[in-house]
Amino acid sequence: MSTTATAHPPATTQPHPRRWAAAVVMMIAALMDLLDGTIVNVAVPSISRDLHASASDLQWVVSAYLLGFAAALIVSGHLGDRVGRRPLFLAGTAGFGLASLACGIAQSPGQLIAARAVQGVLAAVLVPQVIGSFRTLFHGKERGAAFGMYGAVAGFASAVGLLLGGVLTDADLFGWGWRSVFLVNVPVAVATCVGGLILVPATRERSAGRPDALGSAVLACGLVAIVLPLVQGREDGWPLWGWLCLAAGAVTVAGLGVYEARRHRPGTVPLLPARAFALPAFSVGVLVQLLFSLGMQGFFLVFAVWLQGGEGYTPLQAGVVTVAFSAGGFLTAPVADGLAVKYGRLVLGAGALLMAGGFGWVWAAIDDAPAVHAGAWPLVPGLLLAGAGLGFLVVPLVNVVLSAVPGELAGGASGIFSTAQQFGGALGAAVIGTVFFGAAGEGLRGALTGAMPWVVGAFVVCGALCAALPRRAVPEHEG
Numbered sequence: 001m002s003t004t005a006t007a008h009p010p011a012t013t014q015p016h017p018r019r020w021a022a023a024v025v026m027m028i029a030a031l032m033d034l035l036d037g038t039i040v041n042v043a044v045p046s047i048s049r050d051l052h053a054s055a056s057d058l059q060w061v062v063s064a065y066l067l068g069f070a071a072a073l074i075v076s077g078h079l080g081d082r083v084g085r086r087p088l089f090l091a092g093t094a095g096f097g098l099a100s101l102a103c104g105i106a107q108s109p110g111q112l113i114a115a116r117a118v119q120g121v122l123a124a125v126l127v128p129q130v131i132g133s134f135r136t137l138f139h140g141k142e143r144g145a146a147f148g149m150y151g152a153v154a155g156f157a158s159a160v161g162l163l164l165g166g167v168l169t170d171a172d173l174f175g176w177g178w179r180s181v182f183l184v185n186v187p188v189a190v191a192t193c194v195g196g197l198i199l200v201p202a203t204r205e206r207s208a209g210r211p212d213a214l215g216s217a218v219l220a221c222g223l224v225a226i227v228l229p230l231v232q233g234r235e236d237g238w239p240l241w242g243w244l245c246l247a248a249g250a251v252t253v254a255g256l257g258v259y260e261a262r263r264h265r266p267g268t269v270p271l272l273p274a275r276a277f278a279l280p281a282f283s284v285g286v287l288v289q290l291l292f293s294l295g296m297q298g299f300f301l302v303f304a305v306w307l308q309g310g311e312g313y314t315p316l317q318a319g320v321v322t323v324a325f326s327a328g329g330f331l332t333a334p335v336a337d338g339l340a341v342k343y344g345r346l347v348l349g350a351g352a353l354l355m356a357g358g359f360g361w362v363w364a365a366i367d368d369a370p371a372v373h374a375g376a377w378p379l380v381p382g383l384l385l386a387g388a389g390l391g392f393l394v395v396p397l398v399n400v401v402l403s404a405v406p407g408e409l410a411g412g413a414s415g416i417f418s419t420a421q422q423f424g425g426a427l428g429a430a431v432i433g434t435v436f437f438g439a440a441g442e443g444l445r446g447a448l449t450g451a452m453p454w455v456v457g458a459f460v461v462c463g464a465l466c467a468a469l470p471r472r473a474v475p476e477h478e479g
Helices: 019-036 044-051 055-083 085-104 109-137 140-171 177-183 185-199 213-232 240-263 280-310 315-321 323-343 345-368 377-394 397-402 407-442 444-468
Strands: none
Touching (some): 019 109, 044 177, 055 085, 055 407, 085 109, 177 185, 280 345, 280 407, 323 397, 345 444, 407 444
């Protein structure tokens, strides 16, 4: 799920006649990324058995994709603004299909992890071009409708991906098993490339500055240095190099922000704009986004492993259980933006606490269940409640935060929000996955109940941080 923001491009005299057809094509392409963030989670146990993957390998299968996306997203967005979005959209879509093919034919954990990282980078090339094109092709209420379509799909793609992953893995099409969750992208990529060639118009920002490729490489190194020891540390006995690597990564990211603020090169677009981060509401909003993604991605990774490895569910059954979470989100998402315009941060805070309460319910239901088999029904109310919280927290988050951000920074703020989302997901797979797999030797139920405080705690902190957000959201038609 990627977040979006609305910038303020100059008005055009005539809207593009095929703008809605182009939007559908681009949305289908973006859906490949939106689903791939979680579609693999339900297939993780099958991947483990087939490729003899270790626990850290499984964490990397999830984290590599999210890290690749986070590392390349901001610079790809700026590059599309400068050189043109259509060629990057087509290249990203075609490359994503090829990377998905590489995932589907991988013969070892290392091959799969490498292909997932490439897949994430190419998703980062693709997605900003969709968001940027929407900002250019649509204006006023139409832009609100277009971003509403994107937000509705993005908001629930994570949960839908879990169900689709179960369906594809269990269907075992052509004997592909878990490989189907990747190979399904290949025909979709081909079709959207053809549609893009025919329907997607060329757009760009004439005043866009040069993307900072060197800064992007530094940012990528810093993000990887943070996640690497968190994933590998448990298996390696938490060596000193891991702690040094973690510290170096944090210093690198912070140092990049300071350097850009003090010695920014003229003509280049900063990756981490100091003016935006100087606004407390924006900084807090980015942290809320990161913690939300950490809790949700971490939960669904370990939850899928527990359902299949501990409870004996098939991939399809594990995916069906998550339908309750999606249903909760569908109940609240349609009204979330309207409520946020009136009540602002109160809606987001309530959403975060609903997610904490819902996952707390799941935790208690698992902990209190009979020793032999927990069953799915006691979990449904908690998943439904957490899904309802998702709609209130995520759908209006960007618009609430943007009420404190100057219009000229809105595009950059959108990229940072999406980066925080992907990096938070990678952290969730690393941190919560490490807690879970570290205790798995004593039983998967105990491992899951040991990981759940981290999940619930992430949303409790989100709820507390929401008190520092702006009081109201920006109505979509004002974007």
